[in-house]
Amino acid sequence: MTVQLPAVRFAKGHGTENDFVLVPDASGEFDPSPSQVSALCDRRAGIGGDGLIRAVPVAAVDEVAGSFGPDVVWFMDYRNADGSIAEMCGNGLRVFVAYLEHLGWIQLADGGTVTVGTRAGAKRVRRDGDLLAADLGPWRVVGGGPAATTGSDARVSIFGGPSVLPGLSIDVGNPHVVVALPDTDRLAAADLRTQPMVDPSPPDGTNVEIVVPLPHREVGHLAMRVFERGVGETRSCGTGAVAAVLAARVWGGSGAPDRWLVDVPGGRLRVVVPSDSRLAGEHVELAGPATIVAEGTIKVTEGSSR
Amino acid sequence: MTVQLPAVRFAKGHGTENDFVLVPDASGEFDPSPSQVSALCDRRAGIGGDGLIRAVPVAAVDEVAGSFGPDVVWFMDYRNADGSIAEMCGNGLRVFVAYLEHLGWIQLADGGTVTVGTRAGAKRVRRDGDLLAADLGPWRVVGGGPAATTGSDARVSIFGGPSVLPGLSIDVGNPHVVVALPDTDRLAAADLRTQPMVDPSPPDGTNVEIVVPLPHREVGHLAMRVFERGVGETRSCGTGAVAAVLAARVWGGSGAPDRWLVDVPGGRLRVVVPSDSRLAGEHVELAGPATIVAEGTIKVTEGSSR
Numbered sequence: 001m002t003v004q005l006p007a008v009r010f011a012k013g014h015g016t017e018n019d020f021v022l023v024p025d026a027s028g029e030f031d032p033s034p035s036q037v038s039a040l041c042d043r044r045a046g047i048g049g050d051g052l053i054r055a056v057p058v059a060a061v062d063e064v065a066g067s068f069g070p071d072v073v074w075f076m077d078y079r080n081a082d083g084s085i086a087e088m089c090g091n092g093l094r095v096f097v098a099y100l101e102h103l104g105w106i107q108l109a110d111g112g113t114v115t116v117g118t119r120a121g122a123k124r125v126r127r128d129g130d131l132l133a134a135d136l137g138p139w140r141v142v143g144g145g146p147a148a149t150t151g152s153d154a155r156v157s158i159f160g161g162p163s164v165l166p167g168l169s170i171d172v173g174n175p176h177v178v179v180a181l182p183d184t185d186r187l188a189a190a191d192l193r194t195q196p197m198v199d200p201s202p203p204d205g206t207n208v209e210i211v212v213p214l215p216h217r218e219v220g221h222l223a224m225r226v227f228e229r230g231v232g233e234t235r236s237c238g239t240g241a242v243a244a245v246l247a248a249r250v251w252g253g254s255g256a257p258d259r260w261l262v263d264v265p266g267g268r269l270r271v272v273v274p275s276d277s278r279l280a281g282e283h284v285e286l287a288g289p290a291t292i293v294a295e296g297t298i299k300v301t302e303g304s305s306r
Numbered sequence: 307m308t309v310q311l312p313a314v315r316f317a318k319g320h321g322t323e324n325d326f327v328l329v330p331d332a333s334g335e336f337d338p339s340p341s342q343v344s345a346l347c348d349r350r351a352g353i354g355g356d357g358l359i360r361a362v363p364v365a366a367v368d369e370v371a372g373s374f375g376p377d378v379v380w381f382m383d384y385r386n387a388d389g390s391i392a393e394m395c396g397n398g399l400r401v402f403v404a405y406l407e408h409l410g411w412i413q414l415a416d417g418g419t420v421t422v423g424t425r426a427g428a429k430r431v432r433r434d435g436d437l438l439a440a441d442l443g444p445w446r447v448v449g450g451g452p453a454a455t456t457g458s459d460a461r462v463s464i465f466g467g468p469s470v471l472p473g474l475s476i477d478v479g480n481p482h483v484v485v486a487l488p489d490t491d492r493l494a495a496a497d498l499r500t501q502p503m504v505d506p507s508p509p510d511g512t513n514v515e516i517v518v519p520l521p522h523r524e525v526g527h528l529a530m531r532v533f534e535r536g537v538g539e540t541r542s543c544g545t546g547a548v549a550a551v552l553a554a555r556v557w558g559g560s561g562a563p564d565r566w567l568v569d570v571p572g573g574r575l576r577v578v579v580p581s582d583s584r585l586a587g588e589h590v591e592l593a594g595p596a597t598i599v600a601e602g603t604i605k606v607t608e609g610s611s612r
Contacts (some may be wrong), residue, residue, distance in 0.1 A: 010600070043349050044323040044541055044572065047600055193499065235350055266350065291322040294316070294353055296602015 008041070011295040012047055013099055015132075016288050017235035017266025018091035021049040022099045027058025034083025039301045041081035050234065051089060051144055052079045053096050055103070058117045068117045074100060075117040082230075088173050090238020090286050094132040097125040098290035120173050126285075131270070131289035136242050140244040140281075141250060142169035151251050156208060157197040158190050167198065167208070168247040172284070175206040176228075176243035178252065180213070184223055185213045189280065192225060192233040205229040207237065211244045220260035222248060235266030238286045245271040246284070316346070317601040318353055319405055321397035321438075322594050323541035323572025325353040329403045334366025338606065340389025345607045348389035353604055357395060358385045359402050361409070364423045367499050375425045380406060381423040388536075394426040394479050396544020396592050400438040403431040404596035425480050432591075437576070439593035442548050446587075447556060448475035462514065463503040464496050473504065473514070474553040481512040481535075482549035486519070486557065490529055493518045498539040500529060511535040513543065515550045520582075526566035527553055541572030544592045551577040552590070573577065 004284055008030060021040050023030055030053070032040070040046045054077035061075050076096045078086045097114060100106045106114050108127040115124045125134045125252040132294045142153065151164030156179045167177040181187050186208060186225050196208045207228050214221040224244050226237040239261040249256040270287040316338060317328040327346050329336055338346070338358070346352045358384035365371055367381050372569040382402045384392045403420060406412045412420050421430045432442045448459065460474030462485045474481040477580050483504050487493050493516060502514045513534050520527040532543040547568040555562040566577045576593040 011601075012353060012604075019350040031352055043354055044325040045597075045599065047318060048354050133439055176447065228568055291351075293607075294602055294604035296316075296600055298318075298600035299598075 005007045005298050007297040009295070010047060010103065010298045011099060011292050012049065013095045013290065013292040014266075015091035015095045015098075015236070015238070015290040016264055018089075018095075018238065018268055019049045020092055020095050021047050021052045023052065023054050024099075025054050025056040025060075026055050026102055026105075030054060030056075032079070033302065034079075036300050036302055037079045037083040038081060040298065049081065050231070051081055051086065051092060053077065053092055053099070055096065055105070056186075064117055064119075066207040068122050069115075072115050072117045072122050072182055074105070074114075078118070079162070080109075080230075084181075085119070088118050088123075088239070090134060090136050090172075090242065091236060091288070091290070092124060092238075093118065093123055093134045093136075094238070094286070094288065094290040095292075097132050097134075098292055128287055129289045130289060130302040132290045133270075133285050134238075135283050136172055136239060136286050137281060137283040139170065139172045139242065139284055140172050140245060141246065142175075151247075154197045158192070158210065159194040159196070168250060169206070170243035170246050172242050172246075175202050175204070176209060176238055176240055177206050178209045178211060178244050178247035180247075181210055182212070184212050187225060189221055190197070190225065192227045195229075195232075196227055207240055209237070209240045209241075209244045209247075211248065211249060214263075216257070218257055218259070220245065220248060220252070220257040221263075222260065223263045225265065236269070238269065241269045242271050242284050242286055245273065249273065312569060312606050313603040315406065315601070316353060316604045317405060317598050318355065319401040319596065319598040320572075321401045321404075321542070321596040322570055322575055324395070324543065325395035326399070326401050326402075327353050327358045328598070329358065329360050330405075330409055331360050331362040331366075332411075334362050336360060336362075339608065340385075340387070342606050342608055343389040344387060345386045346604065347381070354467050355387065355389055356537070357392065357398060357550075359383065359398055359405070360385075361402065361405055361411070365433045370423055370425075374428050375421075377445065378421050378423045380411070384424070386536075394424050394429075394442075394447055394545070396440060396442050396478075396548065397542060397594070397596070398442045398544075399424065399429055399431060399442075400592070400594065401594040401598075403438050403440075404598055405565060408598045409448075424611070434593055436595060437593045438596045439591050440544075441589050442478060442545060442592050443589035444554060445476065445478045445590055446471070447552065448477050448481075461505045463497070464516065465500040465502070474551050474556060475508075475512070476549035478545040478548050480545055481508050481510070482515060482546055483512050484517060484550050484553035486513045486553075487516055488518070490518050493531060494528055496531065498533045501538075502533055503533075513546055514547075515543070515553075517550045517554065519554060520569075522563070522599045524563055524565070526551065526558070527569075528562040528566060529569045531571065542570040542575070544575065544594075547610075548577055548590050548592055551579065555579060567570045
């Protein structure tokens with residue numbers, strides 16, 4: 001049975017094709033149930049997206065009111081497409097800031113910054129020409145010394161690929177295992193319709209990035225595909241791109257660059273690691289395009305119409 | 307490179323989760339290029355849909371002006387998600403009429419009808435309570451006598467299933483091959499990520515429906531999944547549901563009912579075959595829900611932003 005609720009304003013936006021349903025909520029009145037979120041994020045019966053982002057003042061949300069400094073006005077209330085609560089989403093954070101600009105709630109000159117409240121703490125986002133650049137730190141190479149020297153601490157099996165590949169675990173607030181392949185043909189041939197097997201596997205699973213180093217001089221360059229835990233292969237993953245670069249810097253040793261380009265199926269991301277934090281750090285910047293493509297009103301439904 | 311064009315009005319609608327981007331065009335000014343259509347139908351960088359439907363007066367479209375009787379005011383300009391032209395879409399036709407009602411361009415009382423121009427001719431649609439019912443005839447059982455008596459004229463291989471299954475070819479303006487499975491467990495287990503092999507295959511390929519007969523008395527009942535040619539598995543297919551019922555009536559013989567329910571992953575459709583046209587006919591009615599879920603404005607982009 002479908003219960004029709006009032007129509008709400010929405011927008012659709014994406015960053016390298018990580019896409020989101022965005023809802024403006026200046027007064028803190030919109031608190032969708034998990035089934036309403038999943039209906040809005042349904043790609044066929046709703047608008048569709050990898051997640052839903054509510055743009056709401058920090059002061060209007062009991063859960064976080066008072067948690068941030070006085071300069072943090074806006075809270076990114078991020079929900080996964082299945083309706084569950086998520087702490088952070090790197091591309092979502094960039095699209096959220098593009099949406100605040102689109103609404104006219106903030107204005108960023110080139111180089112200007114805004115600090116946004118998220119469930120993973122306050123995050124700073126900077127406008128850099130056409131790109132939005134978000135600081136996704138802190139991060140760490142999991143396993144410490146041995147992983148950082150051997151370049152691997154996990155064994156990964158990808159369907160249709162070589163039997164077992166070495167992987168390196170990286171924590172960017174969420175867990176990642178990064179695997180290197182020798183060339184782009186093998187990257188294209190990898191079958192990510194099935195979840196890669198990771199051994200040992202973290203208790204709640206892990207995202208898996210497969211990457212190929214591309215020729216470069218001063219700026220590092222990777223091609224990447226990603227399998228997001230609980231979702232499947234996606235067109236992009238911001239924290240995944242950051243994890244891939246952090247792994248490539250371990251593998252590259254002391255000569256590895258600080259600035260990287262990461263080509264994902266949905267576009268190109270830029271990752272910059274401050275040169276004073278090689279193996280564990282407080283800051284890492286993810287930059288890329290973030291676009292609002294449509295806006296309007298949508299009927300919010302409770303439950304399934306199937 | 308992305309070229310920004312003016313924003314256009316749009317709506318998103320679906321019928322049993324066959325979903326469409328709808329564009330109102332009362333003056334016949336919107337003639338999107340194939341790349342604009344595919345950008346609008348992109349599920350991540352656009353709004354997303356199985357196709358785009360332009361609602362436009364017959365008189366405003368040179369291609370069809372004068373092709374229909376004076377009672378046919380509106381033309382359903384249907385494009386596939388890849389930007390190519392399509393002749394017809396059964397669920398799209400029902401959603402198109404829901405959109406004309408939503409816009410206030412027509413008003414249908416319960417039982418009221420409207421005749422719509424399509425590239426496959428004029429099609430009549432009737433409001434039946436919450437459902438919209440479209441006449442999708444003419445149709446025919448391909449292969450004539452032998453197929454109609456043996457119940458099969460093709461051999462079908464489905465990945466992960468039994469080696470070869472008998473299929474029956476049905477033409478509903480587009481080609482279908484219908485295959486029966488013995489139970490819903492085997493229906494659920496069929497792997498439709500890979501295109502089923504059909505022998506002999508029509509030169510332009512065929513849609514494939516796999517169906518399981520469910521217990522019934524006077525009203526026939528099928529569970530169905532569909533692989534649409536050039537698309538993959540979809541949540542629903544209107545002409546596919548019609549083809550499935552026409553095949554089931556061949557298999558059921560002279561006692562087969564005229565009224566059927568067809569359960570697809572995206573919901574439930576109803577198919578009614580007039581009882582005076584058993585094996586070849588001019589009319590067959592497809593009914594089901596058709597919903598407009600969102601409307602707004604969207605930036606139209608030319609080319610790819612990747």
